[in-house]
Amino acid sequence: MRYLSVTTLAAIAVGVALTAAAQKAPPPPKLEPVPEPPPPPAEIANDPELEPQITIVRRDNETIEEYRVSGRLTMVKVTPRHGRPYYLVADGADGTFIRRDSLDTGLRVPLWVLFSF
Template sequence: MRLLRFCRPYAIGLLGGCVATLATTAWPQPSLSELDLRVTEADIAPQVRVRDYQNRTVEEFSVNNNVYMVRITPAAGAPYYLVDTDGSGNMEWNRGRPGFDLQVPQWALLSW
């Protein structure tokens, strides 16, 4: 019994010192070279939403819910593309307003 009363303050002091040392120790932070920052194919694979109409098929390509391209395939004729140039996700039509660039349809000349 005496031994326990004698050792208890030393054990508490030793434990408190260890906790204080661990609290003040600066743990090394991982550097960017240690982190895995590779982009996988699943991160950049586009999601395609297809809408069928009577005279055309509209395909919306998006990544992270941001539409970046729309492919319109008419019933008769070659498909054409609308591309979001400013990253807003909206395909703007600014016809007839001065100071705005017109977003014209784009056709694919070569594809492989």
């Protein structure tokens, strides 16, 4: 009981001392207003060359969608009448294509948590 009253008395004394010190603090210096921020840049116009151009060719047994960017063929989607669609994706600048059954590359980045604070 004695330690409790001493601790309480010490806490009250520290609180009174901090309050008195805060009241005697000098006022803050005169602050200058912050200048106005510059206006945001104008919105970039959509460049039609950067948008993919899609050409759809329908045949009796399949539908072919060609995707071109800047006039270069980048991907072909082939949808057969019976079966699942597949993709031919440009491998590089040499004009070769790789067949894929989906656009998912299969890359799985580990999301391990090593440290947490």
